[in-house]
Amino acid sequence: MSERSERPVGAAERSERPVGAASTAKPLDVAIIGAGFAGIGAAIRLRQKGITDFALFERGDRVGGTWRDNTYPGAACDIPSRLYSFAFAPNPDWSHTYSGSGEILGYIESMVRKFDIGPSIRFDHTVIGMEFDEASGLWDITFAADRRKVKARTVVVASGPLSNASFPNMPGIETYEGHKIHSARWDHDYDFTGKKVAVVGTGASAVQIIPELVERAASVKVFQRTPGWVLPRANRRTSAATRRLYRQAPITQRLARDAWFWGHESVALGVVWNTPLTRVVESVALLHLRSQVGDPWLRRQLTPDFRAGCKRLLISNDYYPALQRENCKLITWPIARLSPNGIRTAEGIEHQADCIVFATGFDVSKAGAPIPITGRDGRVLGDEWSRGAYAFKSVAVSGYPNLFLTFGPNSGPGHNSALVYMEAQIEYLTDAIGVLLARDLRMLEVRRDRQDRYNARLQQRLGSTTWNSGCRSWYLTEDGFNSTMYPGFGTQYVRQLARVELDDYVLTPRDAVRLTGADSGIALSLR
Incomplete structure (x- = not known):
């Protein structure tokens, strides 16, 4: 198909x-x-x-x-x-x-x-x-x-x-005069070219959106409440020969599905419960972080302080590189409120934004x-x-x-x-x-x-x-x-x-x- x-x-x-x-x-x-x-x-x-x-x-x-x-x-x-x-x-x-x-x-x-x-x-x-x-x-x-x-x-x-999905209940959100977009209600008519964009959230949707936005927007500021454990993703193209084999011999696709199932099933020992395998999952994620982020301070900001599995695991190869682009900046200060021109963080700085993307806020x-x-x-x-x-x-x-x-x-x-x-x-x-x-x-x-x-x-x-x-x-x-x-x-x-x-x-x-x-x-x- x-x-x-x-x-x-x-x-x-x-x-x-x-x-x-x-x-x-x-x-x-x-x-x-x-x-x-x-x-x-x-x-x-x-x-x-x-x-x-x-x-x-x-x-x-x-x-x-x-x-x-x-x-x-x-x-x-x-x-x-x-x-x-x-x-x-x-x-x-x-x-x-x-x-x-x-x-x-x-x-x-x-x-x-x-x-x-x-x-x-x-x-x-x-x-x-x-x-x-x-x-x-x-x-x-x-x-x-x-x-x-x-x-x-x-x-x-x-x-x-x-x-x-709905916009999160944040102080001052009704006063913001720029453009608001929720990840689950994307506005495809909005042109990000040359715009200052703020992204609220660093979860599963955000790690997919941010690499795309840094390619188009003038600047992207990512507002992170807590970092997540990020694992590498091996996304290979399925060859025509493999697809043909699956069509002609459906049992082979069933076996492939079973193999993926049991592989994921084994991961439960590391993410559902806190076991020695949890350290293995965390080690893989930390190695992924170290291989992609050279700056020690940024690595520290992106290192979770909770066990792997406590929050949803993230899968991405391009999230960390996107954060290090010249037009992207990670903000870790808590959001105090939204203002007419952007987002104010707890230390008193106002981050101006033409558009705020909310990659959070699900009912x-x-x-x-x-x-x-x-x-x-x-x-x-x-x-x-x-x-x-x-x-x-x-x-x-x-x-x-x-x-x-x-x-x-x-x-x-x-x-x-x-x-x-x-x-x-x-x-x-x-x-x-x-x-x-x-x-x-x-x-x-x-x-x-x-x-x-x-x-x-x-x-x-x-x-x-x-x-x-x-x-x-x-x-x-x-x-x-x-x-x-x-x-x-x-x-x-x-x-x-x-x-x-x-x-x-x-x-x-x-x-x-x-x-x-x-x-x-x-x-x-x-x-």
Whole structure:
């Protein structure tokens, strides 16, 4: 598949779909919120398992999610393409070891075409609320722009953990008179030529953006709060012979994918827990730093004071060289506030800027829900998650029957591909939906005691990981609760989702009432 070789899957195709098809009186079997990787993957696996009465509701005008939104210069994945793709939809034509955002978006669009998911997607449908009706066992889904409500027997929330981006809440940001750009909402019409640019943040997006900006802007000032561990990146072009071999003998691509998986899986021993292998990871990063940065003072400013893995590892060969360009300067003083002309740092200096690029500021659902969700007995998920999100195996939440999450709480890997975890979630939730439909259940709800037991053990395990070792990161809430990461190997995460254990759930038939009061895990039949 060549990069963006075919027309985008999106607004141009909407006229081919019947208007108002999503608003029929008959409830859907499955409503999928979001048409990114997770939503498209869930739709494919549902169809392959014989479940076809579903619709995907996408707020944008085309598919792709994160990879549709993040089009900043240099945008790419820091996981090898062989791993950053679904095992059930292999792509033999990745052009490089690590693919750019355009090629990844093209892969998502190719899945939509190959598996004929397009007719099931409803674009420009922004979900603004969901409410569960216990009497009918249906979810009522409300959309913006006065679109008709939709009822569904089950819902898959596949909106993604980094789907909502906003400018950070910094003092004086409303007074700044220059141009503001967020990395996830890039302004391709803005000309950086000859401009003074400030970049706020030095995370995964920033290390890709900064090398591109120094090539075009008159000056670039990089505002760093804390340095990160940066590892070298070997991004080789995939030869035509290799791509041909993958097409003709798919098993070879599977073996290559497995090799990458186990290589990354071994890294967990150095970044998930503080072990002697952590020193190896840090030594590689320090050697990379020393080989690229000659100035001792700049090396000191770029050396982290926390263990590798505590914050997200960064992968880049051109970030350090970019910082040493004549038109680039690293600023390590804390930002005090924004002013009309730029950024004031804590020592009282104002750094003037024509444009500020914010490579930070994502509304990650560590606390609160991504959309308003009202469950059984009027409970509100945002309230229950206000001090930190939680779920059963990242996928289901007690009190919210027939609702399933992709990339839910504590499903983040610190060492392997997110799509490996996501694929396990998709297999699990599509199996669970299959049980609900095959048995004609009104409600399938995870038991509260199983959920509590799972999370108590999870938080206990998180206490011994590098993520909870004291550094400040977006993995944690303000009071230090980790609702983001999974404390173990990818193989462990996949194994726990290998099958739906019905003992973990309350199964309520359509003609039965659920006992009220404490979550006893009992459904009372009226027959």
